[in-house]
Amino acid sequence: MPDIAWLNGEFTSLAAAKVSINDRGYVFADGIYEVICTREGRPFLMEAHLRRFENSAAGLNLPLPDNYRDWPDIIAAGLEKAGYPETMIYIQMTRGVMPRRHDVPHPLTPQVVMTFRPKPRVDPAALASGQAAITVEEIRWSHCFLKTIALLPNVLMKQQARDQGCYEAIFVADDGEVHEGTAANVFFVRDGILYTPELGNYLLPGITRQYIIDQAPAIGLQVVSKRCLLPEMLAADEVFVTSTTVDAMPIVKIDNQPIGDGKPGPVTRKVAALFQ
Amino acid sequence: MPDIAWLNGEFTSLAAAKVSINDRGYVFADGIYEVICTREGRPFLMEAHLRRFENSAAGLNLPLPDNYRDWPDIIAAGLEKAGYPETMIYIQMTRGVMPRRHDVPHPLTPQVVMTFRPKPRVDPAALASGQAAITVEEIRWSHCFLKTIALLPNVLMKQQARDQGCYEAIFVADDGEVHEGTAANVFFVRDGILYTPELGNYLLPGITRQYIIDQAPAIGLQVVSKRCLLPEMLAADEVFVTSTTVDAMPIVKIDNQPIGDGKPGPVTRKVAALFQ
Numbered sequence: 001m002p003d004i005a006w007l008n009g010e011f012t013s014l015a016a017a018k019v020s021i022n023d024r025g026y027v028f029a030d031g032i033y034e035v036i037c038t039r040e041g042r043p044f045l046m047e048a049h050l051r052r053f054e055n056s057a058a059g060l061n062l063p064l065p066d067n068y069r070d071w072p073d074i075i076a077a078g079l080e081k082a083g084y085p086e087t088m089i090y091i092q093m094t095r096g097v098m099p100r101r102h103d104v105p106h107p108l109t110p111q112v113v114m115t116f117r118p119k120p121r122v123d124p125a126a127l128a129s130g131q132a133a134i135t136v137e138e139i140r141w142s143h144c145f146l147k148t149i150a151l152l153p154n155v156l157m158k159q160q161a162r163d164q165g166c167y168e169a170i171f172v173a174d175d176g177e178v179h180e181g182t183a184a185n186v187f188f189v190r191d192g193i194l195y196t197p198e199l200g201n202y203l204l205p206g207i208t209r210q211y212i213i214d215q216a217p218a219i220g221l222q223v224v225s226k227r228c229l230l231p232e233m234l235a236a237d238e239v240f241v242t243s244t245t246v247d248a249m250p251i252v253k254i255d256n257q258p259i260g261d262g263k264p265g266p267v268t269r270k271v272a273a274l275f276q
Numbered sequence: 277m278p279d280i281a282w283l284n285g286e287f288t289s290l291a292a293a294k295v296s297i298n299d300r301g302y303v304f305a306d307g308i309y310e311v312i313c314t315r316e317g318r319p320f321l322m323e324a325h326l327r328r329f330e331n332s333a334a335g336l337n338l339p340l341p342d343n344y345r346d347w348p349d350i351i352a353a354g355l356e357k358a359g360y361p362e363t364m365i366y367i368q369m370t371r372g373v374m375p376r377r378h379d380v381p382h383p384l385t386p387q388v389v390m391t392f393r394p395k396p397r398v399d400p401a402a403l404a405s406g407q408a409a410i411t412v413e414e415i416r417w418s419h420c421f422l423k424t425i426a427l428l429p430n431v432l433m434k435q436q437a438r439d440q441g442c443y444e445a446i447f448v449a450d451d452g453e454v455h456e457g458t459a460a461n462v463f464f465v466r467d468g469i470l471y472t473p474e475l476g477n478y479l480l481p482g483i484t485r486q487y488i489i490d491q492a493p494a495i496g497l498q499v500v501s502k503r504c505l506l507p508e509m510l511a512a513d514e515v516f517v518t519s520t521t522v523d524a525m526p527i528v529k530i531d532n533q534p535i536g537d538g539k540p541g542p543v544t545r546k547v548a549a550l551f552q
Contacts, residue, residue, distance in 0.1 A: 003375075005297060014375075018294035019302065021281060021389050026295065027368065028427040029305035060432065090376065092303065099279075099290075099393065100366065102427070102434040102459050113297050117375065139418045141429050150428040151304040151378070153417050156336065158378040183378050 004082055006074060006114040009067070011081060014115055023111055025094030028102070029150035031111075032056040033092040035244050036075075037119050039275075043075060043089065048207045049244075052147060053091065059146040062095060065110050078116045086119035088245060092149060122246050127272070130252030130264045131167035133241070135230065136160060138171045138179055142201045154182040167249070168241055171202065178228045184243040185209040186228075188236035188259075189267040194223040195232070208242040215274050221267065238265035240272075247275040280358055282350060282390040285343070287357060290391055299387055301370030304378070305426035307387075308332040309368040311520050312351075313395050315551075319351060319365065324483045325520075328423060329367065335422040338371060341386050354392045362395035364521060368425060398522050403548070406528030406540045407443035409517070411506065412436060414447045414455055418477045430458040443525070444517055447478065454504045460519040461485040462504075464512035464535075465543040470499040471508070484518040491550050497543065514541035516548075523551040 005017035024030035036049045043049075050071070057064055067074070071091075079087050096108030140153045161169040161182070170186055171179040178197050180186055185206040187196045194216060199205055216223045233239060237260040239251040248271050250264035281293035300306035312325045319325075326347070333340055343350070347367075355363050372384030416429045437445040437458070446462055447455040454473050456462055461482040463472045470492060475481055492499045509515060513536040515527040524547050526540035 007297070014298070015296075017297045019297055020291075021283070021293045021295055021368075021391070022290070023302070024431075026299070026302050027309070027425060028431045029425060030428055030431050033303070060428075061435070092297075100391075102431050103438045104431075104435055115297070115376075137418075141417045142413075142415045143429070148428055149303060149305060150426040152306055152336075152424055152426040153419070155300075155304050155306050155378050155380075159337070159380055162379045 003115065003117045004078060005116070006078055008112060011078065014117070017113060017115070019111060019113070020097045022097050022099055023094055024096060024098065025092065025111065025149055027100050029148065029152075030060070031092055031094030031149045032060060032062065032147055033090065033149055034147060036089040036091070037244050038079065038087045038089070041079070041086070043079075045207050045211060046072065046075070048210065052205065052207065056146045056148065057093065059143065060095075060148065062093065062110055065093070065112055074114070078114060082116035084116070084118045088117050088119045090115045090117070094149070120245055122249070126167070127249065128264070130250035132165065132253040133168045133170055133181070133251045134161050134164055134166050135172045135255055136169045138173045138202060140171065140202065144179070144202045144204055145199065147204055158182040168251070170254070172230050173202070176230045178230055178233050179203055181241050184241035184246065184249070186233070187212070187240050187242060187271070188228070188233050189238035189265060190232070190236050192267065194221055194267065194271075195228055196223065196225050197228045198225045206242060208244055208247060212242060212248070212271055212274065219270055219274065221270065234259070236260065238268050240268045248272040279391065279393045280354060281392070282354055284388060287354065290393070293389060293391070295387060295389070296373045298373050298375055299370055300372060300374065301368065301387065301425055303376050305424065305428075306336070307368055307370030307425045308336060308338065308423055309366065309425055310423060312365040312367070313520055314355065314363045314365070317355070317362070319355075321483050321487060322348065322351070324486065328481065328483065332422045332424065333369065335419065336371075336424065338369065338386055341369070341388055350390070354390060358392035360392070360394045364393050364395045366391045366393070370425070396521055398525070402443070403525065404540070406526035408441065408529040409444045409446050409457070409527045410437050410440055410442050411448045411531055412445045414449045414478060416447065416478065420455070420478045420480055421475065423480055434458040444527070446530070448506050449478070452506045454506055454509050455479055457517050460517035460522065460525070462509070463488070463516050463518060463547070464504070464509050465514035465541060466508070466512050468543065470497055470543065470547075471504055471512075472499065472501050473504045474501045482518060484520055484523060488518060488524070488547055488550065495546055495550065497546065510535070512536065514544050516544045524548045
């Protein structure tokens with residue numbers, strides 16, 4: 001079976017899944033999303049993802065659809081139909097379809113789409129050697145704690161990283177405060193302790209980030225969530241970025257400057273092992 | 277004929293115009309747009325709108341499509357098919373369709389849609405009495421000079437204005453600098469002189485704004501484009517907001533505080549007359 005989609009109650013092929021050009025997601029970025037990956041065939045940390053989804057919906061004053069309680073069943077059905085060993089589940093909800101105008105005069109029915117694609121394979125060579133990153137100016141809006149589809153700044157900066165042969169771009173405020181990557185949270189290691197930027201306006205509460213914070217004590221690691229500055233990160237022994245699709249990716253160079261000895265370090269490996 | 281759309285080379289009904297859920301406009305807000313209205317049946321200031329479109333495209337590193345030079349002809353054909361006395365033309369271009377990932381590994385064909393709908397009628401009573409506005413925190417990204425579809429903050433703040441019974445929300449920075457409305461530029465009048473916030477990161481170069489600046493000398497008005505602060509605006513004799521669909525709308529109350537004598541003033545009327 002090819003990649004599939006679930007659109008407003010019906011399963012279809014991904015290629016056939018289409019929405020009106022009047023969908024407010026298309027003309028206003030008026031929507032939210034989640035990405036959930038399976039582990040051993042089952043959605044990993046799905047409850048946490050759905051809780052974050054509810055929080056994003058509340059932030060946009062978006063009602064949850066009537067069938068929201070059935071989503072775990074719908075997701076299970078989609079996984080079965082897709083039949084991949086491991087699946088990346090993408091869920092997007094927009095405010096619905098109406099002729100384009102900024103305000104929302106009437107209650108609308110949210111438009112929901114889910115897609116089921118193979119979980120992207122993380123290149124083992126990239127994990128083994130680590131990756132390079134650049135830092136970029138924080139150009140995003142101040143509600144980055146909501147997981148919305150208004151991702152244009154992320155896209156532009158991710159592409160800027162790729163154009164420079166780098167894996168990720170890390171947003172840093174004018175005052176040097178480190179926020180996050182375009183699609184990942186940031187951790188660094190100093191003297192064996194893990195540090196990660198604290199929650200705030202410019203940080204998505206990453207599910208993988210929280211999982212690491214929760215699991216760290218069990219593997220003998222201390223995590224400090226705090227305001228982090230760029231010089232601290234650049235002077236760290238190790239840096240890595242975390243996301244649902246990649247887990248933990250070592251960052252061994254930032255702005256052309258090696259981190260630590262320029263190789264993935266033991267703490268990063270210990271954290272990555274949490275996901276194996 | 278119902279409202280119509282032009283989608284990648286074909287005219288269709290607006291209701292039938294659909295795009296893939298993998299359109300990067302839908303999942304990333306990776307696109308730009310313009311709104312052009314007709315005046316006496318002909319697109320008003322179309323050249324200026326298309327120049328701004330080209331500038332937005334360059335800002336996103338979006339190539340213009342091969343048929344870009346034919347757009348004036350396509351627009352003319354759409355106007356004829358629609359057959360409305362006055363038409364609102366909406367043009368949106370996104371980076372194209374591909375399986376969702378942040379970076380853009382391959383050249384894509386941009387996806388273009390145009391829609392042709394009746395030009396919205398501006399309520400004469402609203403013009404005669406003027407409208408109320410609220411000021412809101414500047415929460416948007418720092419590239420507001422590009423006309424992108426990442427409009428979620430504008431939508432949220434427009435709705436906040438409407439929820440408070442107001443017409444528009446005006447973004448004001450932490451330091452009191454007045455930027456613009458969610459879908460309009462701002463002007464105010466003091467001692468017969470027109471003031472408007474100067475171009476910058478948080479200001480869309482409005483076509484109507486520029487038209488007023490260009491035409492003002494001919495109707496005996498001086499316009500000063502400068503950094504404007506909220507107290508100046510609140511102490512003004514008159515305030516109005518400008519946009520392609522509404523031209524010039526008097527704002528007679530901001531944050532529940534009357535502007536001047538709380539009625540549309542003579543300078544606003546003089547400017548509005550430019551469009552009649």
